[in-house]
Amino acid sequence: MRKTVGRITIKDVAEAAGVSVGTASRVINNKATVRPEIRSAVLSAIDRLDYQPNAVAQSMRRRSTQLVGCIIREINIPALAAFVRAAHDELDQAGYSLVISNSEGRRAREEELIHRFGRLQSDGMLLGPYTPVDPAYEKLLRGFGAPIVLFDRNEPEWADAVAADHAGSIDRATSRLLDLGHRRIAILTGNPLLFPAAERIRGYRRAFQRAGLAVDESLVRGTGFLAAEGFRNASSLLASAAPPTALISGGIDMLPGVLRAIRVRGLSIPDDISVVGSGDSELAELHTPPISVERWDMAETGRTAALLLLRRIGGERDTPPEHVLLPAEFVERASLAPPRQS
Template sequence: MKKATVRDVASKAQVSTATVSRVVHGQRVRPGVKERVEAAMAALQYRPNLAARNLRTNASGIIACVIRGLLMPELSPFIRAAESELRAAGYTLLLASSNEEAETQKELIERIMRQGVDGLLFTATSDEGNVLKNTMENIGLPTVLLDREADFLADSSVVDHQNGIRLAVDYLASLGHRRICLLTVPQSMRPGRERVLAFNHALAANGIAADEAIIQDHFLDGAQAALGVAQLLESANPPTAIISGGMTLLSSVLRATNMLGRKIPQDLSIVAGCDSELAEIFTPSITTIRWDVWQWGTISARLLLERIGAKAPLEKRQWIMPTELVVRNSCMRIHR
């Protein structure tokens, strides 16, 4: 069987070869045209030679996404939304994990640069000091930082963690809690710094002395965090409420309370730092700080596509995802 050509597809779909090319490259066409061209391609078993296209355009058609870890179900909507947006524009998403290790991250970035990807979505293991700044200066390709900052050396899409933490502390304080614990990732990452800053400000605004509260800002590993929470709950002056700031820390808090036989909210009130299916279906359902993770993925991909397609230099941009408090059943009023 003779191999089908672009001309064959154009003839069958009754469009121009330029229109077929636009469909193949993921560009916009009139309503109904895309479906007609794709039907013709399927009928003729036409397979575009993307490798040849890449040689001509000096583009790979691949976008890399490097995140801290793959065992984060809360990130699934972000990945699916970004992948959908990029696929519609003709790109394939390549997903990789640094596993929280700076050396692994460095090797991944070097490998990605050698492979010649067209852009990068990037959650760095740290954005403290000059490490991330140096990395960004060496990358040399369109990049969107995910909840990280590097003095506007790249576009970024970040979460308003400060607002979420303020809302959580205000809510717990309104229920009479003063011995509140903030559990978060290290302050070497933007989310940790933002949460700690907002936590201290919110304590002061509610008349809670800093030494009444607890900040645990050194947990990444779930097992380590569960052990730390268990130790806190068994201490002489345990917290009456915990804010589990971070995508993966709620399970650690629940594991610790289960291990010790503590009841929620009778023995401990909990606010999760990120909404999730676990928070929604757990009994009792968990009050959470929520932002639209799907929208976050969509906007991050669009920022990157705009950067790739820019005909003239663009100012570095930052998109801030708003947060809200979703009150469920995991907190109760205490009386002193």
């Protein structure tokens, strides 16, 4: 006589699959040391019997909560939403729940959330720090007690990381502007101590160097990735005695602020100023004219980050850190034109 669903045990599953209890346990706990045909037999038995593992007991035995923390700046930024969704899908398929929290771009908030995910005994964490990692921050991360994967960051170096080739894409964007005749090209981005800002500035400088031209340091602004920073820096530059003829907006949330500053000045794109954004978006595509961008696949970034984390959670703790650099491209649209002749 078939037992009720609530009384089905791992022993019943093992008997139905014709394997030992230990083998059934390894399949249920997703261990890699099981032959495919045996794994299939156990999974089939689980399905037939409608076996439901006791999640609390599993967690206690494996010292696992099946939770993964994710700290991002703002969930309402479309590019970050794409990252989160892709990471969620990979983790969900592996049986993990993704817990997402906004840091609001504040160091104190990031630290609070790291402590919180630690108290929850999260099995791992996806993290893109908004502030540079100093010794105190690194000490906090080392004490987290579970694997950490960085996204669009490269510090601390001992953590796995996935990022985009911002240097390459901004190099190409800057080179295109130089080819059009621009010389006063401004780049607005975040703190140069953070990977994406440093790489964008590196690509920008590389293009100028290859062209045999000097960079006007007053046109390099690295103060923050937020739209408000984009507005403030763009407004300041556009009001100067020698304004730029082209602007590179180097942050996924910066473009709205840059476009607002241009509108406030009564300027026309691209007749008065050429514009390049970072990270594709509906705003960039649907703006009149459409805005040229450096573009990379944020969903692929999320998938890759999740897979790196799952590998560490699965037991690969002693291998060297893996730093994955995903390609980024320059997409030219109608926001570029030769500079207006004075």
